[in-house]
Amino acid sequence: MAGTREPRAKAGGQSIAFRVNGRVVAVSGSPWQRLSRVLREELGLTGTKVGCDAGDCGACTVLLDGDPVCACLVATGQVEGCEVTTVEGLAVRTSSGTSVGGRLQQAFLTHGAAQCGACTPGMLVAATALLERNPVPHEKEVMDAIGGVLCRCTGYRKIIGAILDAAVKDAGVKESGSAGGAAVSPEAGAAVGKRLVRLDGKQKVDGSEIFGADETPANALAVRAIRSPYHRARFHFGDLAGFVRDHPGIEAVFTAKDVPGKNCYGVISKFADQPVFAEGEARHRGEAIAAVIGETAAVEALEAVDFPVSWEELSPLEDIDAALATGARLIHENRPGNILVRGRVVQGDVDKALDAADVVVDAEYETGFIEHAYIEPEAGFARRVGDRIEVQACTQSPYMDRSDIAAILGIAPERVRIIPTAVGGGFGSKLDLSVQPFLAVAAWHLGKPVRMVYSRTESIVSTTKRHPARMRLRGGCSKDGKLLALDFAADFNTGAYSSWGPTVSARVPVHASGPYYVPHYRALTRAVHTNLVPAGAFRGFGVPQAAIAQEQLYDDLADRVGMDRLEFRILNALDDRTPTVTGQVLGAGVGIRACLEVLRPKWKAARREAAEFNLSTTGALRRGVGVAGMWYGCGNTSLPNPSTVRIGLKRDGRIALHQGAVDIGQGSNTIVTQICADALGAPIERFDLLSGDTAITPDCGKTSASRQTLVTGKAAQMAGEKLRRAILKLAGACDCASIHFGGGDSDDSGITVQDGDKSHVLALEDSPLDEHGYVITSEATFDPPTSPLDENGQGVPYAVFGFGAHMAEIEVDAELGTVRVLKVTAAHDVGRAINPTLIEGQIEGGVAQGLGMALMEEFFPGKGENLHDYLIPSAGDIPPVESILIEDPSPIGPFGAKGIGEQAVIPTAPAILNALHDAIGIRVRRIPATPDRVRAAILAAHKEREKENARG
Numbered sequence: 001m002a003g004t005r006e007p008r009a010k011a012g013g014q015s016i017a018f019r020v021n022g023r024v025v026a027v028s029g030s031p032w033q034r035l036s037r038v039l040r041e042e043l044g045l046t047g048t049k050v051g052c053d054a055g056d057c058g059a060c061t062v063l064l065d066g067d068p069v070c071a072c073l074v075a076t077g078q079v080e081g082c083e084v085t086t087v088e089g090l091a092v093r094t095s096s097g098t099s100v101g102g103r104l105q106q107a108f109l110t111h112g113a114a115q116c117g118a119c120t121p122g123m124l125v126a127a128t129a130l131l132e133r134n135p136v137p138h139e140k141e142v143m144d145a146i147g148g149v150l151c152r153c154t155g156y157r158k159i160i161g162a163i164l165d166a167a168v169k170d171a172g173v174k175e176s177g178s179a180g181g182a183a184v185s186p187e188a189g190a191a192v193g194k195r196l197v198r199l200d201g202k203q204k205v206d207g208s209e210i211f212g213a214d215e216t217p218a219n220a221l222a223v224r225a226i227r228s229p230y231h232r233a234r235f236h237f238g239d240l241a242g243f244v245r246d247h248p249g250i251e252a253v254f255t256a257k258d259v260p261g262k263n264c265y266g267v268i269s270k271f272a273d274q275p276v277f278a279e280g281e282a283r284h285r286g287e288a289i290a291a292v293i294g295e296t297a298a299v300e301a302l303e304a305v306d307f308p309v310s311w312e313e314l315s316p317l318e319d320i321d322a323a324l325a326t327g328a329r330l331i332h333e334n335r336p337g338n339i340l341v342r343g344r345v346v347q348g349d350v351d352k353a354l355d356a357a358d359v360v361v362d363a364e365y366e367t368g369f370i371e372h373a374y375i376e377p378e379a380g381f382a383r384r385v386g387d388r389i390e391v392q393a394c395t396q397s398p399y400m401d402r403s404d405i406a407a408i409l410g411i412a413p414e415r416v417r418i419i420p421t422a423v424g425g426g427f428g429s430k431l432d433l434s435v436q437p438f439l440a441v442a443a444w445h446l447g448k449p450v451r452m453v454y455s456r457t458e459s460i461v462s463t464t465k466r467h468p469a470r471m472r473l474r475g476g477c478s479k480d481g482k483l484l485a486l487d488f489a490a491d492f493n494t495g496a497y498s499s500w501g502p503t504v505s506a507r508v509p510v511h512a513s514g515p516y517y518v519p520h521y522r523a524l525t526r527a528v529h530t531n532l533v534p535a536g537a538f539r540g541f542g543v544p545q546a547a548i549a550q551e552q553l554y555d556d557l558a559d560r561v562g563m564d565r566l567e568f569r570i571l572n573a574l575d576d577r578t579p580t581v582t583g584q585v586l587g588a589g590v591g592i593r594a595c596l597e598v599l600r601p602k603w604k605a606a607r608r609e610a611a612e613f614n615l616s617t618t619g620a621l622r623r624g625v626g627v628a629g630m631w632y633g634c635g636n637t638s639l640p641n642p643s644t645v646r647i648g649l650k651r652d653g654r655i656a657l658h659q660g661a662v663d664i665g666q667g668s669n670t671i672v673t674q675i676c677a678d679a680l681g682a683p684i685e686r687f688d689l690l691s692g693d694t695a696i697t698p699d700c701g702k703t704s705a706s707r708q709t710l711v712t713g714k715a716a717q718m719a720g721e722k723l724r725r726a727i728l729k730l731a732g733a734c735d736c737a738s739i740h741f742g743g744g745d746s747d748d749s750g751i752t753v754q755d756g757d758k759s760h761v762l763a764l765e766d767s768p769l770d771e772h773g774y775v776i777t778s779e780a781t782f783d784p785p786t787s788p789l790d791e792n793g794q795g796v797p798y799a800v801f802g803f804g805a806h807m808a809e810i811e812v813d814a815e816l817g818t819v820r821v822l823k824v825t826a827a828h829d830v831g832r833a834i835n836p837t838l839i840e841g842q843i844e845g846g847v848a849q850g851l852g853m854a855l856m857e858e859f860f861p862g863k864g865e866n867l868h869d870y871l872i873p874s875a876g877d878i879p880p881v882e883s884i885l886i887e888d889p890s891p892i893g894p895f896g897a898k899g900i901g902e903q904a905v906i907p908t909a910p911a912i913l914n915a916l917h918d919a920i921g922i923r924v925r926r927i928p929a930t931p932d933r934v935r936a937a938i939l940a941a942h943k944e945r946e947k948e949n950a951r952g
């Protein structure tokens, strides 16, 4: 990227003039201010996003005289007299008489290239720069052009496809038409199954979407947390009142004693243990001990050393072994042995079955912390309105936030309003509170609006991570490949506070068998406290870690009995009648065998090609093919998790859809509407969406555990069907009558009911309104039918499971230890593909995260707390992904649909790791398999062979 001119020195307050999106602007202030900040805060062009302020993420990319630059690295003085184009100006910017940006925006919509949308402005700007100088680029040139812009959601493939598509159109060549969304809305009643363009897509591509940091009340004060620099430390405050007095612009400092209600919160109330502000001792690096509130400039000017606190660093418990050691200090007094919780699923007699097995394999695997690395750091604002508090912030769980904020302030939940903004990626971490408690406490006391925006480093040090896991397992099978027993034990490092540790501990034992029939089974888990950042929810709740272990073990068993690894899985795959490890017989909708069988011809071809390649070369490059299966229960484990959807028929004939499923990029705004529209029989354009706000939308639970399509979708289906029946009743028509939206002739507001040869026109303009302000309101609640698990984990943990299998083709450089993934083929049983484009987007994004998990991503608390050192896959790392959608309908899900969000990430890493073993015959026991670890494993295997040879 360009953009390294020297800023011209200006006296403070002197005006700097330049053009933005064709308009001349003049800004005052320091010429050293970041351009990104001036664009957003002074010019209101919040389409330019800030993900790191360090040149690492590319979210802030703008055009400077036609060249893409990171606006966070450009001083405003550098742009004097220049032309700056932001995402807001792309549609009107023309080059050679054509709007490349406008065409790209349309292509992004039709390809589903924008999910959360946080990276989208930067992507569009970088792509515009490419196509303006190279109208018909090759795929590699596209990947290079967007290589500096990170996306955590899409897996890049749809972005690349959209850019190539826009380029093709730009050159006047016929559109390829591949993987595009539907530009035209489907007929009433035919939305399910269509590649509908996401309903909230336009604002994501034109820069008008409101994320957490994009809206601020006038005169809002800034909030900054003071955080522990140590993993464990005692602290003592100095003169806080004097600090406020001596710092003009600072209005207040709040600490634990200023929390009006309980200084304690947590996503699972039974285990709530996290303070808003630590009291006396910080239990992890990054834990907040106080908040400083004041004018933005004053708060930003503060140096950490200015704050009156003294620290006494204490010895931390940094890993599972230290925490479990006999006599180890307790991190929470009420949790003996530093064990937060245990999980257990036992079926049959595993010891006896392993003794009797023809083949037994043992294995150990370890995984590290993984950072969510969404492009949008946490942000929001709060204001007090009389005796109520309003918090607007990025969140995955507005009603859970409401309960916790109410408890923190000591007020009734009805006095708390949570307004979710668009969420620039969450993947589980934005289920937990971040900025919200600080904002709520500050606004409550001061009676003034307050705003808080996390820096990238603050986001990384203080928010939850994927649990590191240490897994030991032993599996046995018969000589003809029938799985007989699996003994699985895992410890998860849950960090200093509970967060979702109990959920991980409960979910993993149910899933560690994989989607196979295992008659004798024992899975025991523990969540262990340490003095590290809390681990929480991250796409899969521990199941991706377990799949890494179990799927590699199954490959080893297949090898030992001389069976093809895919056929081994097909032989053992669950079906509608075989019981799971919790004794559940699903009865229908078990599509794992179909997922595996659809891979069979591709598997054979890929294996043959890899073998031919390996035979053809004597160099360091070796190819391998790996496969892995997965299953994942949708929704909470054996716990209620209802969603309630309300829809209202308005006097103008439109439908208000109150659905509170927060769309974090996965597409629930669109999918839930598609389901509701078909249940009602209304066209999509009739719907007005009201999302998430706790003041106007019933509780749809949290966006997690792949539950929104199933649970909220089902509630939307039921509400739609109920409204349909109510309309027919109003017209005095039978259930078999048809409904047409439109009153006939040119009247668009009425409804026509056709009952045989009778036609009823319902004129709604003067109809009385109910308590919700609608002509008719329909509300429905759905809670998936589950049952509690007994002491051995037997019962019905989930009503619906999703299934899938991935095949990875890779190339390894055995000299360097580097791994290149050549292709991933992903087959998923989604029950019913409500919107195939959005499902493919979930799969491709899941593959990218799985690839990062397998090969590159590990967070070490205290080190590399930025996106420069913590590497996530960029466009150049991602191979082609072939998605195959299997539709084995669930009898429970809406139109047969199942979830896909977590499912998509689970099998990628084990498939890649199995391919690594296939290529060079080594197992890397500590994941990710980074080049140094791969190289070390190769050398260790080499030494072992030498020893064996020496022994003769």
Ligand code: FES
Binding pocket: 049, 050, 051, 052, 053, 054, 055, 056, 057, 058, 059, 060, 061, 070, 071, 072, 073
């Ligand atoms: S915000 Fe500028 S590169 Fe990340």
Ligand code: FES
Binding pocket: 113, 114, 115, 116, 117, 118, 119, 120, 150, 151, 152, 153, 154, 375, 424, 425, 665
């Ligand atoms: S769509 Fe790219 S970061 Fe979310």
